[in-house]
Amino acid sequence: MTTKSFIKTLSANDVGTTGGHMGGILVPKGNGELLTFLPRLDASMLNPSAWIDCKTPENTVLRLRYVYYNNRLHVPKGTRNEYRITHLTNFLRSENAKEGDAFEISKDDGSHTYRIRVLAKSGSLEDDSDAPVRIKLTSGWRRVH
Template structure:
């Protein structure tokens, strides 16, 4: 059995704190190991997607959409060429996820269901920082935890 875990520091956009709309969490094309951990998507198809089942920390099964927005490859005036995990907003709201906390997703290679959780950041209180008018730019890259 091989279990892999990936984590991402959540940005204000990821958790909906900016009031703007984004199409889910970015999965960079450069993150080959993460992309191979998620279901394969055919770039020959316009905007291919796969629904993934995830079990959260409270035991609730969630369905997220893994999508490759690739109209740049298929449409003359297309602009998008990016992978995203979408349909996560309600999960983050229900969990009370905040900027600076960490989202983790893991899976045993023999299982179909992914395990997800929000890891609380005990070192820095985002609310107290915001109350003081301090804004910290947080690197939001994915990383493999193993």
Template sequence: MSERKIVKVLSANDTGETGGHQAGILVPKDPALLSFFPSLDASLYNPRVHLRFLDDGGTFWEFAFIYYNNALFDGTRNEYRLTRMTKYIRQAGLTVGDEVILSRDDDRYMVSHARKQQAKVTGGILQLGTGWRVIQL
């Protein structure tokens, strides 16, 4: 497998700036995004995998990729989330609009970040992001 990257533009919920509590960052059910992570066994209740991401400074961070699938077990949730990121986000001083960049080369995971980019105006139209994107390398 060659190197792959996905990017998440952080929202106020992601950074904790709303004061609310959420169970990690929502990962849309987009096959291109989900294929970045190891597959999870949906026959298990809330399957998860813990992944060690290396940052630019040489520190390892353990994030959890979870499929909250209790809708399959008489519950209501049916969503993927990336959890255990709060400490990384806070230590990096990330705020709304900043980006978390996750990259993978085989089984080696890396995390970095970029500060908020200026909004782009093209042909008089303000271009807004959707939050997640896959980077083709």
């Protein structure tokens, strides 16, 4: 069984310390591997979304919304054209997530349930030579092999 994992370094906006409205974690549009890891969303629709079940380290299943905000493609003067994972605020707070920590999402091939966790900021995310190979993506995301 193959497991795919992606890690995103959390920004101040992701963890709500900027004081702005948290719209969820940004998912980069330019990375096909990450986009195919998540459910397919139909760009011909306005703001398509899918609910994904995610198991926490405590084995609680959370329902997160994966959404493609795309009013720029459908509405005159629309400005948004971005993918996000939303409904994470309570989870990130319960995990005491801070800027610089990492959010990890993973899934076994054939499974419909994702796993999520927060990894505390440490040098081992980038510097541990025994750690799995990571490929840096855009917007703070990395693929874990």
